[in-house]
Amino acid sequence: MPRVLLIGSPNSGKSLLFNRLTGLSQKVANFPGITVDVGVGTLQDMRERELVDFPGTYSLQPISAEERVAVAEFEKALENEEVEQVLCLIDATRLEKSLYFTLQVIRDCQRAGKPVTVLANMIDVLDRHSLTFDTEGLAQAVGVPVLAISARSGKGLDQIVPRLQENAGVQQGRVDGKLAGAPDELLRGEAHQLARRFGPKGDVLVRSQTRLDSFFLHSFTGGIAFFVIMFLLFQSIFTWSAPAMDAVETALAWMADLVVPLLGEGIARDFTADALFSGIGAFLVFVPQIFVLTFIVGLLEDSGYMARAALICHKPLRIFGLTGKSFVPMLSGVACAIPGIYAARAIDSPRKRLLTYMAIPLMPCSARLPVYSLLIAAFIPAGTAFGGLVGWQGLAMFGIYFFGMLCGLLVTGVVSRMSKDHFNDLPFVLELPPYRMPGLQPLLRNAWNRAMHFVTKAGKIIFTVTLVIWVLGYFPNFGADLGESWLGHLGRLIEPLFAPLGLDWRYGVAIATSFLAREVFVGTLGTIFGIEGAEENMVPLVDHIQASGMAIGSGVALLVFFAIALQCVSTLAILAKESESRSLAIKMFFGYFAFAYFAALATFHVVNLLVG
Amino acid sequence: MQSLWSMKAGESCEILAYDDVLAGPYRVRLMEFGFHPGETVVCLQAPAFGAPKVYRVSNTIFSLDDEVATHIRVRVYA
Numbered sequence: 094m095p096r097v098l099l100i101g102s103p104n105s106g107k108s109l110l111f112n113r114l115t116g117l118s119q120k121v122a123n124f125p126g127i128t129v130d131v132g133v134g135t136l137q138d139m140r141e142r143e144l145v146d147f148p149g150t151y152s153l154q155p156i157s158a159e160e161r162v163a164v165a166e167f168e169k170a171l172e173n174e175e176v177e178q179v180l181c182l183i184d185a186t187r188l189e190k191s192l193y194f195t196l197q198v199i200r201d202c203q204r205a206g207k208p209v210t211v212l213a214n215m216i217d218v219l220d221r222h223s224l225t226f227d228t229e230g231l232a233q234a235v236g237v238p239v240l241a242i243s244a245r246s247g248k249g250l251d252q253i254v255p256r257l258q259e260n261a262g263v264q265q266g267r268v269d270g271k272l273a274g275a276p277d278e279l280l281r282g283e284a285h286q287l288a289r290r291f292g293p294k295g296d297v298l299v300r301s302q303t304r305l306d307s308f309f310l311h312s313f314t315g316g317i318a319f320f321v322i323m324f325l326l327f328q329s330i331f332t333w334s335a336p337a338m339d340a341v342e343t344a345l346a347w348m349a350d351l352v353v354p355l356l357g358e359g360i361a362r363d364f365t366a367d368a369l370f371s372g373i374g375a376f377l378v379f380v381p382q383i384f385v386l387t388f389i390v391g392l393l394e395d396s397g398y399m400a401r402a403a404l405i406c407h408k409p410l411r412i413f414g415l416t417g418k419s420f421v422p423m424l425s426g427v428a429c430a431i432p433g434i435y436a437a438r439a440i441d442s443p444r445k446r447l448l449t450y451m452a453i454p455l456m457p458c459s460a461r462l463p464v465y466s467l468l469i470a471a472f473i474p475a476g477t478a479f480g481g482l483v484g485w486q487g488l489a490m491f492g493i494y495f496f497g498m499l500c501g502l503l504v505t506g507v508v509s510r511m512s513k514d515h516f517n518d519l520p521f522v523l524e525l526p527p528y529r530m531p532g533l534q535p536l537l538r539n540a541w542n543r544a545m546h547f548v549t550k551a552g553k554i555i556f557t558v559t560l561v562i563w564v565l566g567y568f569p570n571f572g573a574d575l576g577e578s579w580l581g582h583l584g585r586l587i588e589p590l591f592a593p594l595g596l597d598w599r600y601g602v603a604i605a606t607s608f609l610a611r612e613v614f615v616g617t618l619g620t621i622f623g624i625e626g627a628e629e630n631m632v633p634l635v636d637h638i639q640a641s642g643m644a645i646g647s648g649v650a651l652l653v654f655f656a657i658a659l660q661c662v663s664t665l666a667i668l669a670k671e672s673e674s675r676s677l678a679i680k681m682f683f684g685y686f687a688f689a690y691f692a693a694l695a696t697f698h699v700v701n702l703l704v705g
Numbered sequence: 706m707q708s709l710w711s712m713k714a715g716e717s718c719e720i721l722a723y724d725d726v727l728a729g730p731y732r733v734r735l736m737e738f739g740f741h742p743g744e745t746v747v748c749l750q751a752p753a754f755g756a757p758k759v760y761r762v763s764n765t766i767f768s769l770d771d772e773v774a775t776h777i778r779v780r781v782y783a
């Protein structure tokens with residue numbers, strides 16, 4: 094099918110227009126980042142044409158590897174016979190930003206013989222301020238048709254299809270124009286002139302934005318607003334997604350109760366109850382968190398606040414090689430690494446995005462909490478210090494949380510200093526988009542798409558790993574005794590690895606199973622010690638561990654191990670998908686395992702020295 | 706010599722030139738954003754603690770950090 098390319102610089106309204114023209118639902122966000130996915134859809138009013146949504150770039154002169162890919166893709170597409178014509182979207186309120194790019198596009202299209210139509214978007218904003226836009230004049234100056242449209246209000250959209258139909262008649266390779274031979278420098282000067290001539294004058298468009306900014310970026314009020322907004326974000330992850338997560342678990346348990354008794358006794362029953370339902374449950378519980386977090390991050394982006402938040406935390410994070418845009422992904426990581434990794438999409442610099450990926454799994458996620466609770470209850474004395482002001486256990490919990498975050502920052506700080514390839518990195522020049530009322534419906538749809546992306550992309554891997562671990566734990570004695578299963582044997586096999594930490598095979602097994610999700614550690618230990626329901630009530634398990642006479646050094650070593658190790662198959666699966674690099678996920682897994690192991694070993698000896 | 710970074714909130718200036726230390730692609734990108742030599746830039750905000758400053762150039766607002774802004778030479782209007 095003949096194709097129409099849609100291109101435009103970031104935040105010019107490309108996704109919204111694409112959705113309008115195709116009836117599909119791409120993510121719409123008021124945040125200048127690169128649209129990572131290329132969307133394809135059929136034009137609603139011209140069914141015989143496909144519209145291809147190209148990643149937005151600021152120019153055809155790329156800096157980062159990612160921009161290079163986008164530009165190379167575009168040039169390749171221009172050579173493609175199937176590509177019939179190009180729609181170039183610009184933001185009419187910010188001509189300066191888009192015109193150079195537009196001229197480059199027109200030039201390249203003229204060289205390749207493809208007709209171009211320029212769409213000047215956001216015309217509703219100009220209307221609101223009683224400003225006019227001289228489409229005729231601009232069209233004459235650039236030598237291609239210019240249509241004034243608003244992807245939001247729908248104004249002018251009806252001119253697009255007739256225009257496309259007219260261009261469809263143009264024979265391929267026949268277009269040429271005055272720009273075809275122009276070098277970049279010439280275009281740059283030309284763009285600047287055109288922006289001065291046709292762009293809106295004065296600062297009317299940004300006045301209200303400036304007023305809000307003087308509140309949100311003020312050293313005092315801005316600081317408080319930042320704190321409150323981040324606190325709300327963090328709270329909502331827990332308070333909104335926790336009930337939904339419970340509901341998922343309850344629903345699954347209910348279904349299991351319904352199905353499992355029908356299967357009688359034996360392997361079919363055990364398989365359904367323990368592998369199937371817990372396998373599905375293992376990744377379904379993440380869905381509410383991903384949904385809620387994606388929605389809230391979407392709210393932040395679409396309202397325009399996200400860019401301000403990035404500005405506020407840029408300086409401190411830069412010390413560690415990160416950028417202000419790393420903050421929200423990392424904060425999300427404190428709830429769960431997976432939505433954090435998704436949120437890192439908004440980081441335009443590939444290098445900073447990679448560093449953020451490295452930091453996120455070290456943020457103290459909520460799955461670590463049950464493990465920490467168990468270990469702290471078992472090993473840290475309940476007494477208080479400083480005249481009853483601080484409890485040792487609370488202090489330990491705070492300490493291990495803080496330790497995780499610190500490790501994350503240290504890792505990125507060290508890695509960024511070891512590999513300085515500045516020239517492929519983007520400078521910190523952040524466009525502050527206008528504040529806007531977020532549109533709820535696209536945000537909800539986007540959150541839903543994200544959750545489905547997780548289920549379809551990571552579900553298989555997570556489910557497979559669950560199955561493998563179940564089989565290892567179930568055979569050869571059909572679930573009678575975990576200690577005598579293949580998994581138990583495996584635990585004994587790796588016992589020498591954990592022996593230097595003062596841990597026996599049972600902990601080895603529990604660590605191995607916690608790869609499914611860290612909190613599984615608690616349940617597995619319970620099973621091995623023969624304690625039912627250790628997940629709900631840890632007290633008997635705590636007693637048991639204390640009675641086994643394990644050294645406090647081993648307990649603290651385990652805490653440190655769990656703070657660092659990337660023991661989470663779901664995170665690894667999503668990391669591999671999002672970074673499009675399986676080797677990154679594998680390297681991070683083994684790297685963090687080694688880091689965790691040696692940090693735990695050092696802790697073990699230090700604590701033993703101190704206590705002993 | 707004054708740089709974009711040395712500006713205070715409320716001041717406006719004319720961009721004179723870029724320092725040579727600023728890599729070529731960065732300069733191009735800055736020009737694409739509208740930071741052309743000869744252009745007028747208004748510093749809207751200069752937050753405390755060395756956070757990136759906020760500038761208006763034509764009708765767009767950008768935030769630049771010191772790594773970039775110190776290398777843009779300007780003449781502050783009186």
Ligand SMILES: Nc1nc2c(ncn2[C@@H]2O[C@H](COP(=O)(O)OP(=O)(O)O)[C@@H](O)[C@H]2O)c(=O)[nH]1
Pocket residue numbers: 101102103104105106107108109110120121122123124126128149214215216217218242243244245246395529532
């Ligand atoms: N007022 C107005 N806002 C628009 C228009 N088109 C897009 N937007 C908003 O501009 C922001 C960026 O849109 P998006 O489609 O995500 O841009 P993209 O980055 O180019 O894909 C979103 O907040 C949109 O709601 C328009 O015609 N008028």
